[in-house]
Each structure stands twice: as C-alpha cells, then as structure tokens.
Amino acid sequence: xxxxxxxxxxxxxxxxxxxxxxxxxxxxxxxxxxxxxxxxxxxxxxxxxxxxxxxxxxxxxxxxxxxxxxxxxxxxxxxxxxxxxxxxxxxxxxxxxxxxxxxxxxxxxxxxxxxxxxxxxxxxxxxxxxxxxxxxxxxxxxxxxxxxxxxxxxxxxxxxxxxxxxxxxxxxxxxxxxxxxxxxxxxxxxxxxxxxxxxxxxxxxxxxxxxxxxxxxxxxxxxxxxxxxxxxxxxxxxxxxxxxxxxxxxxxxxxxxxxxxxxxxxxxxxxxxxxxxxxxxxxxxxxxxxxxxxxxxxxxxxxxxxxxxxxxxxxxxxxxxxxxxxxxxxxxxxxxxxxxxxxxxxxxxxxxxxxxxxxxxxxxxxxxxxxxxxxxxxxxxxxxxxxxxxxxxxxxxxxxxxxxxxxxxxxxxxxxxxxxxxxxxxxxxxxxxxxxxxxxxxxxxxxxxxxxxxxxxxxxxxxxxxxxxxxxxxxxxxxxxxxxxxxxxxxxxxxxxxxxxxxxxxxxxxxxxxxxxxxxxxxxxxxxxxxxxxxxxxxxxxxxxxxxxxxxxxxxxxxxxxxxxxxxxxxxxxxxxxxxxxxxxxxxxxxxxxxxxxxxxxxxxxxxxxxxxxxxxxxxxxxxxxxxxxxxxxxxxxxxxxxxxxxxxxxxxxxxxxxxxxxxxxxxxxxxxxxxxxxxxxxxxxxxxxxxxxxxxxxxxxxxxxxxxxxxxxxxxxxxxxxxxxxxxxxxxxxxxxxxxxxxxxxxxxxxxxxxxxxxx
Numbered sequence: 001x002x003x004x005x006x007x008x009x010x011x012x013x014x015x016x017x018x019x020x021x022x023x024x025x026x027x028x029x030x031x032x033x034x035x036x037x038x039x040x041x042x043x044x045x046x047x048x049x050x051x052x053x054x055x056x057x058x059x060x061x062x063x064x065x066x067x068x069x070x071x072x073x074x075x076x077x078x079x080x081x082x083x084x085x086x087x088x089x090x091x092x093x094x095x096x097x098x099x100x101x102x103x104x105x106x107x108x109x110x111x112x113x114x115x116x117x118x119x120x121x122x123x124x125x126x127x128x129x130x131x132x133x134x135x136x137x138x139x140x141x142x143x144x145x146x147x148x149x150x151x152x153x154x155x156x157x158x159x160x161x162x163x164x165x166x167x168x169x170x171x172x173x174x175x176x177x178x179x180x181x182x183x184x185x186x187x188x189x190x191x192x193x194x195x196x197x198x199x200x201x202x203x204x205x206x207x208x209x210x211x212x213x214x215x216x217x218x219x220x221x222x223x224x225x226x227x228x229x230x231x232x233x234x235x236x237x238x239x240x241x242x243x244x245x246x247x248x249x250x251x252x253x254x255x256x257x258x259x260x261x262x263x264x265x266x267x268x269x270x271x272x273x274x275x276x277x278x279x280x281x282x283x284x285x286x287x288x289x290x291x292x293x294x295x296x297x298x299x300x301x302x303x304x305x306x307x308x309x310x311x312x313x314x315x316x317x318x319x320x321x322x323x324x325x326x327x328x329x330x331x332x333x334x335x336x337x338x339x340x341x342x343x344x345x346x347x348x349x350x351x352x353x354x355x356x357x358x359x360x361x362x363x364x365x366x367x368x369x370x371x372x373x374x375x376x377x378x379x380x381x382x383x384x385x386x387x388x389x390x391x392x393x394x395x396x397x398x399x400x401x402x403x404x405x406x407x408x409x410x411x412x413x414x415x416x417x418x419x420x421x422x423x424x425x426x427x428x429x430x431x432x433x434x435x436x437x438x439x440x441x442x443x444x445x446x447x448x449x450x451x452x453x454x455x456x457x458x459x460x461x462x463x464x465x466x467x468x469x470x471x472x473x474x475x476x477x478x479x480x481x482x483x484x485x486x487x488x489x490x491x492x493x494x495x496x497x498x499x500x501x502x503x504x505x506x507x508x509x510x511x512x513x514x515x516x517x518x519x520x521x522x523x524x525x526x527x528x529x530x531x532x533x534x535x536x537x538x539x540x541x542x543x544x545x546x547x548x549x550x551x552x553x554x555x556x557x558x559x560x561x562x563x564x565x566x567x568x569x570x571x572x573x574x575x576x577x578x579x580x581x582x583x584x585x586x587x588x589x590x591x592x593x594x595x596x597x598x599x600x601x602x603x604x605x606x607x608x609x610x611x612x613x614x615x616x617x618x619x620x621x622x623x624x625x626x627x628x629x630x631x632x633x634x635x636x637x638x639x640x641x642x643x644x645x646x647x648x649x650x651x652x653x654x655x656x657x658x659x660x661x662x663x664x665x666x667x668x669x670x671x672x673x674x675x676x677x678x679x680x681x682x683x684x685x686x687x688x689x690x691x692x693x694x695x696x697x698x699x700x701x702x703x704x705x706x707x708x709x710x711x712x713x714x715x716x717x718x719x720x721x722x723x724x725x726x727x728x729x730x731x732x733x734x735x736x737x738x739x740x741x742x743x744x745x746x747x748x749x750x751x752x753x754x755x756x757x758x759x760x761x
Contacts, residue, residue, distance in 0.1 A: 094437050094484035094498050095181030095539055096554045096618060098123065105170045107702060107724045109221045109753045111250055111267045113170050113196060119678055121618035121640040123178060124656040127735045127747060128162035128519070130252065131267040131296025131311070136737055137178065138556070139614055139642040139655045140193030143507045148187065149198045152319060152339035155369040157401060160412070160509045162739050163519035164365065167292045167315040167343065169271060171217060171230035171248040173198045181498055181539065182482035185423055185441040188395065189478045189504040192535055203286040203321045204244045204277040207236035215759040223751030226252035240279045244288070247272030257746040258732050264303035264310070269294035285322035291315070298519065300743040306350060309518070313345035332377040343367040347518070362407050362518065369399035390426035401508055408576030409515035411524065415449030415508040433488035440481045445505045448473040451512030455525045464582040467514070470528045474511055478503030478532050493544045500537045506530040510564055516575035516602045520739045523573035523602035524566065530609060534561040551621035563612040565652070568689045572601035612652055616642035631668025637661065643685065653687030654737045657695065673703040683736040693736035699728040721756040
C-alpha cells in the first residue's frame with residue numbers, strides 16, 4: 001500500500017517521524033514521501049500565489065497552524081498534551097481525496113499517470129497497454145472519469161477506447177489528485193465517477209523564492225529495459241515576469257512477464273512545455289504551450305499473430321490561467337482557466353505479416369477542443385449561524401471529434417459537442433466543530449452527429465443486419481446537487497457524511513458509434529435515444545490525521561437510474577458492409593451461419609440503459625510502533641472493494657476484485673524504506689460473457705535517501721536517490737477490469753527501478 005501521510009518531526013533533536021498529519025484532502029501519505037502540504041482540487045484555489053507551497057483556504061488569508069492537519073513542527077511534550085473532544089475542526093475534505101506526490105510518481109514504473117495510482121484504495125486501472133492505461137475509480141471509467149491538467153481537461157479521445165492514451169506524461173506532474181464526490185461538480189457531468197487532476201506549474205503562479213527553481217529527474221527500470229528523464233525550470237525577474245520550461249523523454253522496450261516477454265508492449269514518447277506569467281501582489285496571468293507525442297504498441301493476440309498494432313499519437317495545447325485578488329465589492333478573488341488543443345492519432349498495423357515493417361493506417365482519430373472556466377470567490381459572510389464562504393462560476397466547452405476507419409465502417413463520423421454550465425459552492429461553519437457544504441450545477445449540452453437509430457435483423461436472412469441512419473442533434477440539461485457535513489469527534493477524529501444527486505449527459509460516442517472497434521474486438525452500435533444518466537450517492541467516512549495511529553475509512557452506496565453501458569450480444573459482425581449496405585452478423589461460434597461466410601469477427605454490442613447499484617468500502621491506516629535508530633518504524637494496511645449489480649441481480653462487467661494489503665516502514669530525516677504486500681482476490685462476480693479471473697499477490701520494497709547540503713538556504717539543492725522493486729515474487733497478474741483479460745495479457749513481472757532527482761527550490 002502506498003498510504004498517504006505527510007511527515008513531521010516528533011523530536012526537537014530531529015527524529016523524523018513517519019507520522020504526519022493529513023493535509024487538506026489527502027488520504028494518507030507514504031512513509032517514504034517528502035510531500036509538502038499541497039492544495040486539493042476540492043478546495044478553492046489559493047489566494048496567496050507568491051510562495052512555492054501555497055496553502056488552500058476558503059477564508060481571506062491563511063492562518064498559521066490553524067489546522068491540526070497542517071504540516072507543523074512539534075515537540076514530544078506537545079504530542080503528549082491531551083486534546084479535548086470538540087476542538088477546532090480540521091480543514092478536511094468532505095470525501096476521500098487521494099494525492100500522489102512527484103516523488104512517488106518518480107518511483108513508479110510506468111509511462112502513464114495511472115501507474116502511480118493503480119494500487120491506491122478505490123483506484124485500479126484498465127491496463128490495456130503500457131502506453132494506454134486509464135484509471136478506474138470505484139469501478140467506473142471512460143465516460144465517467146475526467147482527466148485534467150491544471151483545471152483544464154486533457155482534450156483527448158481516451159474515453160472512447162481503452163487503447164487510446166491520456167496525453168500527459170507523469171514526469172510533467174508535480175502531483176496527481178483523485179477527487180470524488182461534490183468537488184467534481186466544478187468540472188462537468190462527465191466527471192460523475194471522479195476527477196484525476198494533474199497539478200503543475202506550466203503556467204507559473206508564483207515567483208521562486210531564490211529567483212530560480214528547478215528539478216532534474218531520471219530513472220532506469222529492469223522489467224522493460226526502460227530509461228526516462230525530465231527537467232523543469234522556473235525563473236522570475238524583479239518586475240514580476242516568471243517563465244517556465246520543461247521537457248521529458250522515455251523509451252521502454254517490451255516488458256517481461258513470468259511467461260516470457262509480452263510482445264508489442266513498448267512505449268516511446270517525448271514532449272514538453274513553455275509558459276510565461278506576470279505575477280504581482282494582486283494576482284497573476286499567464287499562458288503556456290505544451291506538446292506531446294507518443295508511439296506505443298498494443299499487446300495481445302494480434303501482436304502474437306504478426307499484426308503488431310500500434311498507435312502514433314500527437315497533441316498540441318495552449319493553456320491560459322489567471323487570478324485577480326479583488327478583496328472588495330464583495331469579492332475575494334476572480335479566477336479563470338482556458339485551454340485549446342489539437343489532438344490526433346493514427347492506428348497502424350501490419351496487414352501482410354509476410355512483409356516486414358510495412359505498417360498501414362487502419363484508423364485515425366482526431367479531436368479539436370476548447371474549454372474555459374471562470375470562478376468568483378466571494379468574501380466571507382457573517383450569518384447568525386456562522387461564517388459563509390464559497391464561490392460561483394461558469395464553464396464552457398466545444399469539441400469536434402472523429403473516428404475514421406480506412407478499412408471498414410468508421411466508428412465515429414464527425415460529431416460536435418457544445419456545452420455551457422453554471423455552478424455554485426458554499427461552505428458554512430456552524431460551529432468550531434461542525435461544517436456544512438452545499439453545491440449545485442446546471443449544464444446544457446448539445447451533440448450533433450450521425451449514427452444509427454436502428455440496427456435490425458433482415459427478415460429474409462437472420463445473418464444480415466440492416467442499419468437505419470440517424471442524423472441530427474440531441475440536447476440535454478443535466479442538473480446536480482450535493483450536501484455534506486463534517487463533524488469533529490472525540491479522539492481527534494473527524495466524521496463526514498455526504499449526499500449527492502448527479503445527472504450525466506450521454507457522450508457523443510455513446511450516442512453515435514457505428515462500426516468496428518478493433519481495440520476491444522467489438523462492433524459498436526450507439527443509441528441516439530439515450531436519456532440522461534442519474535446517480536444518487538450516499539457516502540460516510542471517518543478520519544484521524546494526528547497521533548501515532550492514523551486512518552481514513554469510507555463507505556458508499558450509489559443508485560443509478562439509466563446506467564449507460566455496452567450490452568454484449570450473441571452475434572459477431574464483419575467490420576465492413578456488403579454491397580447492399582448490409583452487415584454480416586452471425587451467431588458467435590456458429591461456424592459461418594450464412595453458408596460459411598469468411599470474415600473477421602467483432603462482437604456486436606449495443607449501448608443501452610439499465611438501473612444499477614454500486615457499493616463499496618475503502619480503508620487505509622498507519623500505526624507508528626516505536627522510535628528506532630534515528631527515526632521511527634511502523635505498520636500500514638489497506639482494504640478496498642466495489643460490488644456492482646444491475647437491477648435484476650446480474651453483475652456489471654469488468655469490476656475490480658477485493659484487495660487487501662499491508663507493510664512495514666521506516667523513516668528518519670534522510671532515509672525512508674518500506675516493504676509491503678498487496679493481494680487481489682479471485683474475481684468470481686462476473687457479468688454475462690465474462691470469465692473469472694484468478695487473484696494475485698504483489699510484493700514490493702523501496703528505499704530512498706534524500707540529502708541537502710549543510711549550508712541549507714534557498715539555493716541549496718536537494719538530492720534524492722532511490723531503489724524500488726515491484727512484483728518481486730514474479731506473480732502472474734491478470735487484470736479482470738481489462739479488455740485484454742480474455743487474451744491473457746499478463747502484467748509486468750518482477751522489476752527493479754533505480755531513480756533519482758536533483759531539486760533546487
């Protein structure tokens with residue numbers, strides 16, 4: 001388990017304890033992490049932008065040591081002072097938020113954001129390919145999980161298919177936050193399952209204390225003979241101009257598994273950005289340009305047969321961001337975000353295995369998108385029941401998407417999606433021990449495209465299906481609201497209770513898909529008559545962030561009305577229509593049905609809606625056992641599960657299994673170490689046409705050394721070097737949530753990673 005607790009010293013003599021308080025919105029920080037307090041995307045953005053580690057507050061100015069959750073220095077005497085029940089409430093999130101720091105990202109072996117998140121409680125992965133690995137949050141993925149960078153969406157086509165990458169390399173992230181619950185209402189109905197938010201300084205929001213800050217990172221990994229490196233530098237001038245530049249490159253060969261090398265699992269990517277801001281006492285405004293390109297293979301049966309499918313992806317993006325601290329006219333601050341991008345990727349394959357390296361383009365996906373959001377934070381308002389803080393805002397988005405095939409029916413004809421929304425957040429301090437939060441969002445979206453309104457069996461030939469074209473626009477107005485309560489409890493614990501009602505508009509691909517989808521081996525038929533998806537969630541949690549024993553536990557229940565899913569049928573279809581416009585779709589395993597018709601078979605699926613329910617639990621905890629040597633040692637543990645069923649008791653497919661893990665850790669001022677085990681149980685709760693998946697056990701170990709020169713000061717660099725082993729028992733890992741499960745594509749085997757960094761703060 002990579003638990004989340006930020007470290008603080010427990011002795012004036014400098015014995016660094018692996019305990020630390022939970023920062024606002026952080027689940028638990030790894031004993032080995034060097035995390036500083038960071039803002040959560042659930043909170044409002046910081047008002048102060050002139051320090052390198054801004055503190056998130058909804059109040060007008062941060063208060064030092066205002067929260068027991070802040071990273072503070074404490075003496076042993078202070079630790080022994082009894083804290084009376086009902087003390088001032090910590091600034092905790094209303095739902096669990098998982099944060100992964102840059103040091104944890106550097107230690108993870110993988111080219112995607114998900115690689116550093118996948119073993120966290122409540123989070124798993126699609127693991128379709130090393131270069132394309134999307135997060136799954138509480139059993140939800142694709143159209144229900146939003147990925148974003150500094151508040152703006154990643155503007156890709158990753159939700160359409162599991163083989164499509166999210167165009168952000170983990171080396172470009174200062175930290176990654178996974179947000180669930182009411183905070184997702186800031187970003188849109190497509191974030192109904194959660195938000196994976198990358199935070200960085202590509203648009204500088206503060207001037208470095210010493211005029212210049214930067215970091216150089218690098219790593220080598222044994223399982224795929226990979227090498228990766230990156231740099232980032234930010235420099236400020238006396239007149240408030242701050243510039244930033246970063247770049248990365250990585251190369252990974254096919255990875256090893258307990259059964260041998262997994263063919264066509266390579267990744268080769270590079271990219272970077274340049275940004276400039278004007279920073280002053282009343283805010284900042286800046287702009288950045290980012291570029292990424294990646295070439296990666298898709299492992300599986302086709303790769304083993306010599307087809308060698310791969311994706312060549314590229315994206316350019318322009319970002320803008322600003323903040324004006326008004327502090328008058330009833331406003332605390334005004335903030336805006338803007339992004340415009342141009343994304344494209346080609347899907348290549350060898351169609352004639354007898355001709356080496358003759359790749360042809362089978363499909364091309366493009367996405368041009370623009371997005372803007374503005375927020376107005378009002379000044380705190382005193383009421384008869386307590387202080388009221390909050391913000392309101394608006395969001396606009398427009399995108400043009402296409403999935404063009406050069407071999408058969410195109411999966412997605414050109415489709416345009418436009419949306420506009422208004423949202424509102426308020427937080428009321430009812431007492432020093434109780435807070436109440438309310439949020440609401442109303443959104444209007446229109447989707448204009450071409451699909452099929454019917455795909456029916458030919459009465460004269462049961463093996464042929466006739467499509468009926470639908471061309472037009474669908475409009476939706478989803479509305480959402482939430483209410484949350486935080487209550488300080490005895491023994492320095494905080495209880496939370498949240499109720500949420502969220503509506504989600506169907507995505508363009510759910511409405512208008514109409515063709516073969518080679519990545520998932522499906523022939524997908526959208527449904528232009530889908531209705532808004534509705535989810536009602538109740539979540540309760542309990543957290544203790546101080547003392548020797550720290551934990552965070554959540555339980556949740558979600559009821560879906562009109563859950564949108566891909567319904568698998570008993571038919572297999574050709575990818576291309578025949579001369580009369582009909583598609584040959586025979587019963588799976590029918591031996592040709594229509595007179596031995598030879599074709600490449602794709603499983604026929606229809607987008608449909610059914611009621612469903614999801615429920616689960618996430619628990620993570622740490623206990624500092626005793627001081628030892630120059631630090632402290634302790635134990636940690638985690639458990640999580642999600643169950644999902646349709647209204648008739650049938651299981652929702654591709655749901656991750658129960659997981660249980662724990663470990664031992666040590667930390668002092670320079671060294672951190674941990675050994676741990678995470679076991680995923682057998683997954684026998686399977687949907688129609690699924691197969692059971694055996695469990696697996698991951699054994700890991702990590703040691704890290706951090707050093708800063710004795711003179712200290714702003715300009716003193718910090719050196720870090722570490723060694724991490726993953727899946728050290730070389731267990732066979734099959735991911736039940738992956739479409740590649742049927743093809744027995746194993747996860748990486750035993751691996752050792754050497755990583756390091758030099759950081760100038």
